[in-house]
Amino acid sequence: MSEKSKISNPRTLTGLQPSGRLHLGNYFASIKQMVDAQNAGEELFLFIANYHALTSVSEGAKLKESTYEAAAAFLSLGIDPEKSTFWVQSDVKEVLELYWILSGYTPMGLLERAHAYKDKVAKGFESKHDLFSYPVLMAADILLYDATSVPVGKDQIQHVEIARDIALKFNNAHGEILTLPSARISENVAIVPGTDGAKMSKSYGNTIDIFSSPKEQKKQIGSIVTTSEPLEVPKQWQNCNVYNIAKLFLNEAGQKALQARYERGGEGHGHFKMYLGELVSEYFGQAREKYAELLADKKKLDEILAYGAQKAQKIASEKMRLIRESVGIYR
Secondary structure (H helix, E strand, O other): OOOOOOOOOOEEEEEEOOOOOOEHHHHHHHHHHHHHHHHOOOEEEEEEOHHHHOOOOOOHHHHHHHHHHHHHHHHHOOOOOOOOEEEEHHHOOHHHHHHHHHHOOOOHHHHHOOHHHHHHHHOOOOOOHHHHOHHHHHHHHHHHOOOOEEEOOHHHHHHHHHHHHHHHHHHHHHOOOOOOOEEEOOOOOOOOEOOOOOEOOHHHOOOOEOOOOHHHHHHHHHOOOOOOOOOOOOOOOOOOHHHHHHHHHOOHHHHHHHHHHHHHOOOOHHHHHHHHHHHHHHHHHHHHHHHHHHHOOHHHHHHHHHHHHHHHHHHHHHHHHHHHHHHOOOO
16 A cells, blocks of 8 residues: 555544533543643544444434534533534544444454443443444544544543554554554543442433533532541541542642541531532533523534534545555445
8 A cells, every 4th residue: 555644743532422411520531631632732633422322322312412412512611613623423424434344353352352341231231232343433433533642531441452453453454554543541530430439420320410400410419429427527538429529620729628628527528519519510600601502502503513524524535535445445
């Protein structure tokens, strides 16, 4: 293969499923990194993973509305469609073609070792092909756009490694066509705890949603699992679920001040939950207002998403031209 796809600058890519409202885990483990990368001048690709969402959402109307909600949420949280490429996964059909081609370079044993699949099945998810082959579609998402960096939580690192393995097998057969990606994680917030102390996830029902009503958000924060001690005694902050979520909003001085409140006693976990609610409301106040405005104007959302899809399509078409040529699909 004499002609190869090259990129001049590092390219960061990520996608989030529109399978429900965005929560603190989505934001601190992924979206905040994206916004920071965008504002630092990195070439950012961000998509709404509606194909991936089909593994857990079967109602068409629900998925459509969730896609609009995700678009409004990303934009309200700081994604700039002029600075970044922002689109809906299904608007660029080449990803499905690449998914099928890459399936031919994916050993079954590689997928059988995927921790995320085994974990979901163990938690009661139905064992299906789309869930099993999820890492191959994720590899197509990454490799189609020559992504060099993929921000993920620790539980998703293996999926990026699988994408690298598949790309290596493809390149060994056809030359240096596909760019090898690397996982990027923030050690401090790679796994955001949920209300039960496990990883915050819509699948586990332990989230604190960013754009839920104040009443619902208060209920979610109130459900955080804590220990029971008398009001006057000092509290342990090290393993407290409330503290471990609250610290995401605080700088070092703020964290030390909260630790001191735990250690001197006189306050219960209810007080700390109220404080967490104040932190969440203050941090996301402006975003919540913008979210409501965008969701009320779906025509504007469609225009923004179409603009991003056009930019993504241009890159995907050129990459697939090279891939088709390499595997012999000439029509």
